[in-house]
Amino acid sequence: MSDAPVITPALAADIAPVMVVMNEAFDPAFGEAWSAGQCLGILGLPGVWMVLATVGEDPAGFALCRIVLDEAELLLIGVRPAFRRIGLGRSLLANVEQTAKARGAACLHLEVRDGNPAIELYRHHGFAETGRRKDYYRGREGRIFDALSLSLSFAVQNASNMES
Numbered sequence: 085m086s087d088a089p090v091i092t093p094a095l096a097a098d099i100a101p102v103m104v105v106m107n108e109a110f111d112p113a114f115g116e117a118w119s120a121g122q123c124l125g126i127l128g129l130p131g132v133w134m135v136l137a138t139v140g141e142d143p144a145g146f147a148l149c150r151i152v153l154d155e156a157e158l159l160l161i162g163v164r165p166a167f168r169r170i171g172l173g174r175s176l177l178a179n180v181e182q183t184a185k186a187r188g189a190a191c192l193h194l195e196v197r198d199g200n201p202a203i204e205l206y207r208h209h210g211f212a213e214t215g216r217r218k219d220y221y222r223g224r225e226g227r228i229f230d231a232l233s234l235s236l237s238f239a240v241q242n243a244s245n246m247e248s
């Protein structure tokens with residue numbers, strides 16, 4: 085894998101490569117993947133944006149986000165298994181953060197299934213736990229999982245950057 089990943093804005097016309105990532109990245113056991121229709125539906129709403137990461141010709145990762153007033157939310161982030169642990173998730177998150185700030189966000193929120201290894205990625209990026217939603221996700225065979233609410237405050241981030 086010699087090509088460097090490239091992250092670009094993704095529009096409705098890019099839904100096919102996004103769904104390639106979606107269908108590989110999310111384990112069906114947890115029922116977290118969205119359908120193309122769900123993605124296209126939300127993409128039509130104000131304040132919603134999506135980015136696609138490609139490596140050479142291959143779709144490798146994506147993120148779907150929205151902003152309402154000054155609060156941004158990471159709705160979904162996924163990287164295909166073949167492209168994991170090379171920093172793509174981190175790069176997507178940095179890209180989302182940059183765009184959220186450029187659009188006027190003061191913070192970035194997300195919800196994640198308790199136990200998802202993605203939590204490590206978020207913690208390393210500076211997200212802090214702000215709450216827990218009991219029995220929020222329903223997976224296969226009736227399995228139920230809590231959701232953790234995590235937030236990254238850009239003001240807190242700036243303050244700690246100035247201290248260090």
Ligand SMILES: CC(C)(COP(=O)(O)OP(=O)(O)OC[C@H]1O[C@@H](n2cnc3c(N)ncnc32)[C@H](O)[C@@H]1OP(=O)(O)O)[C@@H](O)C(=O)NCCC(=O)NCCS
Nearest residue numbers: 109160161162163168169170171172173174201202204205
């Ligand atoms: C979460 C996900 C996007 C991470 O993508 P990735 O490209 O592998 O992440 P990165 O390579 O940028 O990882 C950055 C850091 O996050 C942490 N991390 C990422 N995946 C991890 C895992 N499975 N276990 C533990 N730590 C992990 C590590 O600290 C890692 O740094 P390191 O590789 O130097 O140790 C990917 O695993 C994925 O698509 N998961 C399934 C979809 C999902 O659950 N998305 C989140 C909910 S929407």
